C-alpha cells in the first residue's frame with residue numbers, strides 16, 4: 001500500500017474526477033477525506049461538507065483533519081464549476097466573481113491552508129513529503145471567446161501553482177505543487193449539455209473535438225493525479241500536466257475535414 005500512513009484531502013470529491021481520484025488514493029492506502037459542497041453518496045473515506053470559496057470553511061476543515069487524522073500529506077484541489085458558456089460581453093460581474101471565487105480563490109485558499117497543515121504535522125515533521133495537485137484545464141492553455149470566467153479562473157490556477165511550488169522550494173518545505181489540465185471528461189460538469197443533447201450524443205459531440213476521438217473517463221485523470229500525489233513523481237514540482245486527448249497538440253483532421 002504505497003500511500004499507507006498518508007492523509008489526503010480531495011475537494012469536490014462527491015463526483016467526477018474528484019470521486020475517481022479519491023477512490024484511487026484510498027485503494028493505494030491513504031486515509032482520504034472527501035469534501036464537497038454537495039453530500040457524497042458513498043465516499044471512499046470520510047466525507048466533510050466544505051465550501052472551497054470560504055476561508056472559514058478551510059479553517060474548519062484543516063482543524064478537523066488535524067484533529068481526526070493527525071496529519072496532512074496530500075491535497076487535491078479539484079472542486080470547480082463551469083459557470084456557463086458566457087463571453088466577455090454576456091458574462092455578468094456576479095458570474096465572474098462566483099466562478100473565480102470557487103475555481104481560483106478556492107485553490108489559493110486550499111494551497112495556503114494545506115501548507116499550514118503540512119508544516120505543522122505532516123511532511124516537514126517526518127520522512128514523508130507533501131504534494132498539492134491543482135486541477136486546472138486545457139482552458140488555461142489555449143484561448144477561446146468563452147467561457148470567459150472559467151478560462152480566466154483556470155489560467156490563474158496554472159500560474160498560482162508555479163508560485164506555490166517556487167515558494168515551497170525556496171522555504172525548503174518538503175512540499176511539491178503541480179497542475180493538471182484535462183480536456184473533456186465525462187462528468188456532471190457537462191450536465192446542461194447532457195440535458196440538451198442527451199448523454200451519448202453530447203459525449204460523441206464533445207469527444208469529436210478531441211484528436212483522439214472521444215472524451216476521457218474520470219479514472220483516466222485520477223491515475224495522473226494519483227501519480228502526482230505520490231512519491232513516484234518526487235522530482236516534479238511547478239509543472240503542468242496535460243491530459244486532453246491531443247486538443248492542445250495541433251489541428252485535428254477530424255475537426256478540420258471531418259475525417260473518421
Ligand SMILES: NC(=O)c1ccc[n+]([C@@H]2O[C@H](COP(=O)([O-])OP(=O)(O)OC[C@H]3O[C@@H](n4cnc5c(N)ncnc54)[C@H](O)[C@@H]3O)[C@@H](O)[C@H]2O)c1
Nearest residue numbers: 012015016017037051052079080137182184185187188189
Ligand atoms: N470534466 C471536464 O471536462 C473538465 C475539464 C477540465 C477541467 N475540469 C475540472 O475538473 C474539476 C472537477 O470537475 P468534474 O469534471 O469532475 O465536475 P463535477 O461537477 O463532476 O465535480 C465537481 C465537484 O465540485 C463540487 N463543488 C462545486 N462548487 C464547490 C464548492 N464551492 N466547494 C466545494 N465543492 C464544490 C461539486 O459539487 C462537484 O461535486 C473541476 O475543477 C473542473 O473545472 C473538468
